[in-house]
Amino acid sequence: MTLIAALLVCLLTLLHLISAGLVALRLRPAKPVVPTTRPVVTVLRPVHGLDPFDRETLESTFFLDWPAFEIIFCAARVDDPACAAIEAMIARHPDVPARLMIGETNLTANPKLNNLAKGWDAATGEYVVMADANLLLPPDYLHRLFAVWDKDCALVSSPPAGTRPGNLWGAVECAFLNSFQGRWQLAADSLGQGYAQGKTLLVRKAWLDEAGGLRALGRKLAEDVTFTKLVRERGAKVRLSRQMFDQPVGTRHARAVWDRQLRWSRVRRDGFPVMFGAEILLGCVPPALLLACIAPLPWVFVLLLVWFGTEWALCRAFGWPSGWRDLLAMALRDLMLPALWVACYARKGFEWRGTQLDTAHHDPA
16 A cells, blocks of 8 residues: 555656646747738627726737737626726727627527627627637737647637736635646647637637537537537647736635636536546645655655645746745645535536526527
């Protein structure tokens, strides 16, 4: 048993180091990829309310460095607080083709897709990118997405990088987004197994229309999980941008962080149950407990030093939050992982912005 425990500790630690190494390699200067053509792109941004950073993140859309693009903001209700702010932005940037569309189509059980449907139908671009409202778009956003497009690709996506945490629990949220979820998604993409993330979804409009349009993405719990499966079913690939795009986090409360992580844990469990089953092994708790059973306590401290030192170095290299508070946040995150994993199996579905989404849901069409 001691030998088995030692082998498991070594294996889990090695996987942790390899995943960090694969992600670190993405920092190497890449040969510039200049698209032979720069197609017209429609940028769809769904809004629901106005969070503290939304004015900044939404207005960043107007500064994209791309020859021809249009922006369509989508709101479900005319009294949404974001509408007035967006109208002011449009007035400040009259040279950028942008409009606000209001209304909701009862297309699926997913409220985000229902909000986007009108914008999708109105899009004139050959390509459409759906970007969540809380994502900060750098000027080269579209360049970085098209830089990884190739002949096998049908979808380019990217997980968000949590930035600007306002307190400890904001830092915990960033620790989940960056050196845990983001690290594993980027590492999988480096091995040719890209998984879509709903924060950014770039697709050729005709391709998705042929595959069933937005309705096809609403057949399961989350559109990014369904999109990943749809792309693979049609023999194509999901690619991720080489680096992630910023999502300012600000101040968070413990309950909000727990609820959000539990919600998306259930999405992963529903979409990829076998892979989610292995998530219990990905934090530092299992190897640390195993090592504590077979070795003196100082060796556990060495393991934790290597484990979190690797994460800290990765965060430092990518410019993600990497102070002393962030190290504590990483430890709190790893302590939460087993509890989230257990709680995830307690029930199916979740509530998102007032709408109950159930893993048993399938679009009737």
